[in-house]
Amino acid sequence: MPPRSSSGPRRPPSLRDVAEIAGVSIKTVSNVVNDYPHVRDSTREKVREAILHVGYRPQVAARQLRTGASGIVTLAVPSLAFTYFSDLSQHFIDEAQRRGQTVVLHSTSAGPEAERTVLEGFQRVFGDGVIFNPLFLEEEQYARMQRTTQPTVFIGEHLRETLPEGSDYVRIDNRAASFDATSHLLATGRRRPAFIGALRSAQGQQPHSSGILRRDGFLAALHEHGLRADDRTVQSVDDWHRPDGFAGANALLDRFPEVDGIVCGNDDLAIGVLAALRRRDRRVPEDVAVIGYDDTPDAPFASPPLSTIAPDKAAIARTALDLLSERIQGYDGPPRVQEVPYRVVVRESTGAASLASATATATATATATATEEG
Numbered sequence: 251m252p253p254r255s256s257s258g259p260r261r262p263p264s265l266r267d268v269a270e271i272a273g274v275s276i277k278t279v280s281n282v283v284n285d286y287p288h289v290r291d292s293t294r295e296k297v298r299e300a301i302l303h304v305g306y307r308p309q310v311a312a313r314q315l316r317t318g319a320s321g322i323v324t325l326a327v328p329s330l331a332f333t334y335f336s337d338l339s340q341h342f343i344d345e346a347q348r349r350g351q352t353v354v355l356h357s358t359s360a361g362p363e364a365e366r367t368v369l370e371g372f373q374r375v376f377g378d379g380v381i382f383n384p385l386f387l388e389e390e391q392y393a394r395m396q397r398t399t400q401p402t403v404f405i406g407e408h409l410r411e412t413l414p415e416g417s418d419y420v421r422i423d424n425r426a427a428s429f430d431a432t433s434h435l436l437a438t439g440r441r442r443p444a445f446i447g448a449l450r451s452a453q454g455q456q457p458h459s460s461g462i463l464r465r466d467g468f469l470a471a472l473h474e475h476g477l478r479a480d481d482r483t484v485q486s487v488d489d490w491h492r493p494d495g496f497a498g499a500n501a502l503l504d505r506f507p508e509v510d511g512i513v514c515g516n517d518d519l520a521i522g523v524l525a526a527l528r529r530r531d532r533r534v535p536e537d538v539a540v541i542g543y544d545d546t547p548d549a550p551f552a553s554p555p556l557s558t559i560a561p562d563k564a565a566i567a568r569t570a571l572d573l574l575s576e577r578i579q580g581y582d583g584p585p586r587v588q589e590v591p592y593r594v595v596v597r598e599s600t601g602a603a604s605l606a607s608a609t610a611t612a613t614a615t616a617t618a619t620a621t622e623e624g
Contacts, residue, residue, distance in 0.1 A: 262306040265604045272300035274330055285350075305585050310604075322352045322377035323574060326368045328385040329359040332490065333518055333546040335383070338563050339587025342381070345567040362386040369395070374584045381570050384408050388456065401540075401577030403570045407460050411444070413585035418573040420566055420588050424460055427559045427592045428467025429474075432513050434594050435477050438601045440511030440539055443472070446485045446523060447515020461490075461515055464543060469514050482506040490515055503530060510538055511600075517542035517549050520556055524599070535601040554598035565590040 265283070269276045274293060280291050282297040284312045300306075325342050327335040339355055354377060358364040365387045368380060379401030384392070385408060392404075395414040407424050415580040424486040435443060445468040449461045456462065465484060472479050485502040495514065499522065502509060514520035518543030524534060532538050534554055534555035540551060559612075569588050 260552050263306040265306070266604065268297065268300045268306050269306050271303060272297045274498075279360055279463070295532060296389055302324060304584075313492075321350060322354060323571070324354045324356055324368075324377050324380040326358055326365075326382045328355040328383060330355070330560065331359070332516075333548060334516060334544040337544075337546055341563045341567040342571070345571055347562070349571065351571070358385070366391070369398070379403070379574045381405060401574055403574045403577070405566060405570055407463055408456060408458050410458065412502045413587070415585065416577065416582070418577070418588070420570045420573065420584045420590060421589055422561045422566075422592050424463035425470070427561070428464035428543070429471045430467075430594050431543065431557075432468045432471035433475070434596065435511045435513060435539055435541050435600055436471065436477075438511075438535070438539055441477065442506075442509050443468075443511035443513060444483050444485060444502055444506060444509045445469075445513045445515075446487060446495060446502060446519055447513075448484050449488045449490070450486045450488055456590040464513075464515050482509075487515075487519065490519055492518050492522035492525070495519035496526045497522075499523040501525035503527075503532070512538060512540050514540065514542045515614065517544045517546040517556060517558055520558070520599075521552050522546060524552055524554075524556070539600040541600050550597065554600070557597045557600040558595050559592055561592045562590050 265276045265279045268279045270326055272279065272293075274297060278289065279297055279300075282294050283301075323346065325339060327339060330336045330339065339353075339397050339460040343353045356368065358368060360581075363570055365384050368382055369384075369387070369391070369580075381403045383406040384404065385406070387408075392414065397415040398417045400416075402414075404413070404417060404419045405421065407421060409419060409421075413419055432443065445465050447461050449459065458597055469483075472483075482502075482505055484604060485498045487498040495518065498519065499512070502512070503526070512523055514523055520540055522541055527534055527538055529538070534540055540556065543557050545558045549556040549558050573586060573588070
């Protein structure tokens with residue numbers, strides 16, 4: 251049981267309490283708590299049993315004073331209401347746990363002021379560093395900064411490559427990924443495609459915003475395949491949630507009823523688009539093919555299963571935590587920019603099933619023909 255002080259109230263167990271029960275020195279307990287080598291297995295086991303018995307937990311503040319690091323990192327994302335960010339956050343938590351670190355989640359959904367607070371290092375420094383996905387602040391805010399207030403790794407798209415000292419940047423080539431998504435859709439025979447995902451807000455018009463980069467990749471693919479874009483080709487939305495995809499698809503179909511393929515800014519938009527197409531009795535993929543972006547956990551279970559771009563979210567987490575750890579441990583070199591891969595995941599919403607069936611039929615026919623000729 252946790253010990254009591256002389257005045258009666260329960261106090262937290264200490265290293266001394268563990269040492270007394272295990273019959274070892276306080277220094278030995280500290281070595282076990284901090285996972286130092288050169289402790290005999292039998293002694294380590296005895297100390298761990300004592301820790302469990304008294305319920306001892308190391309205090310973060312004490313560890314930070316002793317080692318200069320708390321083992322805590324902050325992950326600041328725009329909003330956990332976006333499926334992508336909740337999924338990405340879990341990847342960070344899983345990777346950090348493997349390293350013996352703790353991730354504190356911070357949402358900047360309140361807008362620019364919340365992001366400015368992160369950028370300025372919060373009112374009190376908490377943890378060793380921050381991984382930050384900005385969304386609302388203008389790019390010039392970062393360009394004007396000479397140095398971050400704490401070790402920082404930026405993720406996302408809303409940055410130029412000119413970074414403040416003390417920071418690094420992990421990103422995906424959104425333009426190239428959207429180009430590949432569109433090229434896949436066009437390879438299925440679509441010739442009247444559209445893009446849903448241009449944001450109407452000022453934030454959405456920033457040159458390095460996700461919507462702009464993915465729209466530009468879509469338009470570049472049209473040009474590469476000899477197709478012309480017009481006023482009907484790009485559909486704006488208020489946000490990137492499912493209701494926005496539903497509303498955007500209805501607006502698009504009202505003015506462009508002959509559309510036969512839709513590239514979406516993210517999977518949440520795409521799932522809303524699928525719902526709108528069902529409401530209008532437009533078959534997917536027979537009448538309209540749909541492809542999303544993010545490969546969220548819901549994508550394989552959409553109706554029909556959604557083709558999408560799959561960013562390597564595990565690689566984002568690993569790379570960002572690697573860079574941040576190096577900063578925390580003393581690296582003070584120039585900012586580094588690292589790009590992680592993505593892939594096109596083909597499912598039924600762009601005709602994956604029919605394409606596979608056609609391939610199987612062609613293979614069977616070729617085999618039968620060869621047999622007959624033989």
